[in-house]
Amino acid sequence: MKIAIIGFGAAAIGFIERAKKQHIEIHVFEKSKDIYSSSISGIRADGKLFVSKEMGGELDVDLELQKQLVDFWISKTENNSVETGHSFSNQKYYKSFYSKGFLPIHSDFYHLGTDQLKEVLYNIFEEYKQHKNIHFHFNSEVKEISVSEGKVTLNGDQEFEKVVVAVGRSGHKLVKTIIAKHPELIVDSSKVDLGIRFELPNHIVEDLNREMYEFKIKFKSRTGYMVRTFCNNPSGYVVPENYGDFITVNGHSKLKEKSKNTNFAILTTVQLTEPFNDPIGYGSHIAKLTNILAGKKVILQTYSHFKDSKRTKKLYRVLPTLADSEYILGDINLAYPRRLIESIIDFIENLNEVVPGIANPDNLIYAPEIKFYSNTLDNEKFENLKFIGDCSGYTRSIIYATAHGHIMAEKLIAK
Ligand SMILES: Cc1cc2nc3c(=O)[nH]c(=O)nc-3n(C[C@H](O)[C@H](O)[C@H](O)COP(=O)(O)OP(=O)(O)OC[C@H]3O[C@@H](n4cnc5c(N)ncnc54)[C@H](O)[C@@H]3O)c2cc1C
Structure with a gap:
């Protein structure tokens, strides 16, 4: 199977990590000119990871998978260096906020830090580059996607069996062009x-x-x-x-x-x-x-x-x-x-x-x-065109986006 992933952010990484050892030819199209070029995203600024059922996206991601993905990101740092914290596991704090009308949210935090993220991303990229079935195309903004029976075409000339759009919120232009052709994809926009x-x-x-x-x-x-x-x-x-x-x-x-x-x-x-x-x-x-x-x-x-x-x-x-x-x-x-x-x-x-x-x-x-919020999109509409991460409307965080990629890869591999 020949798959294109549009965008190399958290969701794409979750997808590739799960699919990299399968017999799938993966082509990644990223608009940035190289892995070092910055774009607005939490995998380039701050890098706060969290494990929580109460925030991060509208996706049902069990805590075990969330923790597994946090460990994956941390494993790409030097000496597993992170700052950590636990939101409201301490009852004293929980009660003091609760008594004044606040709803405390439970979560575990792992902070990578802006200064460390470049290296983390670079380490992930270097590892993926070693895989013969993974091909990176930087400086490759996808501006148009058309879907027809059995194939999906990028920018009018590159054909794939399946395309996974993982362009985050910064890719709203591309998503807008797809929605303009298929307005029925929008499930929620409010x-x-x-x-x-x-x-x-x-x-x-x-x-x-x-x-x-x-x-x-x-x-x-x-x-x-x-x-x-x-x-x-x-x-x-x-x-x-x-x-x-x-x-x-x-x-x-x-x-x-x-x-x-x-x-x-x-x-x-x-x-x-x-x-x-x-x-x-x-x-x-x-x-x-x-x-x-x-x-x-x-x-x-x-x-x-x-x-x-x-x-x-x-x-x-x-x-x-x-x-x-x-x-x-x-x-x-x-x-x-x-x-x-x-x-x-x-x-x-x-x-x-x-x-x-x-x-x-x-x-x-x-x-x-x-x-x-991105529009929430219907991922069942097309067999061969899927949306993962923030551009799909289902996620709003690094871990949920990574998990969405992971879950989508499992689904496509199973098919
Ligand atoms: C400044 C900032 C700080 C954040 N901090 C945190 C945080 O600390 N913790 C947290 O959990 N979340 C944070 N977030 C949210 C988090 O970054 C996102 O939820 C997560 O990165 C979404 O992953 P994604 O793969 O969907 O999109 P992204 O990670 O944004 O990746 C999308 C990629 O697609 C590329 N792209 C876009 N359009 C195209 C196109 N047409 N063709 C080819 N490539 C394209 C982009 O260049 C980008 O590399 C932050 C967001 C921002 C903006």
Whole structure:
């Protein structure tokens, strides 16, 4: 069997790892110019792996397989170096958050660190290169896929028996062209996560960081929206994320170089009903509006000014880890819907009851932080064209994407 995998990210790696010893000719098409070239993805920035049934994707992945895949990633580091933590296995923390209305999420964390990821990816690639049945094609963006009985054609001229699309969220252009031809592939398209990135001194959350590495909680705010923490980075850095026509913020941390601050996202999932069908459009417009106010940059504001809707003109004790050239001090209230702002404030004020110092007036808020969901796609529609990882809409994390690749490979091999 001759299979093409489009994209060389977490999902493709999960697929190849499971399929590499089978009698299958695998061709990997990756748009980056080589294995070193960066693209926006968690296997190139931060690399926080987690084992949890309560987050990471809409796929049923048993904990044993998740742990097995975590071990696979860790085995590609030098001397198995990772930072670890366990979210809410400690009942003392569980009870203190629960008593204030929070829903604590159970998870085990393993942090590889941005600085180590390059090597990890390189080690995986070097190993796969040794296999005679695996062929890499870098600098090969797939722009068009057409499906017909018995074969799938890439870019109009390369034919394969099966094609597995694993282009992540950065491959939305390709997925859009496929959906334009086959709109019936879309099973769901209604959600977007909007919020802010919060930054504060390490010492306020150092016990939580030490115990859990990442504290994952949800909270039903008084607006009715569920609000949650996401992507906690102890001693980390806030970074811009360039989507081409707008800029958002994100966070990451390194294994060796440490900052004095912790950052995490505070997100709400906005899920709307018909006739709404454009969550990406909605999120992008809010991001662009925020950027317009800040001259195509992100906005930074202190928490008290965010709460009182005043423009921040000066910072006090907390110094941002985002480079000065990347932000403008301003007022996020001029760009964000009120319901979103109220939900975030309610979350922070309540969190301050459990973790004193969270609501300090000079803690920092960055916007826009947006997490797009891909459309959820129907993987039963075509026998010979499958979607795995984040582009399929079923995953949102490295381990779930790797698992999706693994499960899909088993399914195709069995056939
Ligand atoms: C900045 C950032 C940090 C993150 N941090 C974490 C984290 O710490 N932990 C975690 O669990 N998750 C994290 N995530 C999410 C995680 O990266 C994804 O869930 C995961 O990588 C999805 O795997 P994937 O294989 O579906 O896509 P990706 O890993 O994104 O891989 C897709 C690949 O396809 C290539 N590609 C795209 N379009 C084409 C095309 N048309 N032709 C050929 N190639 C193409 C891309 O260049 C890319 O290499 C992060 C995401 C971002 C953006």
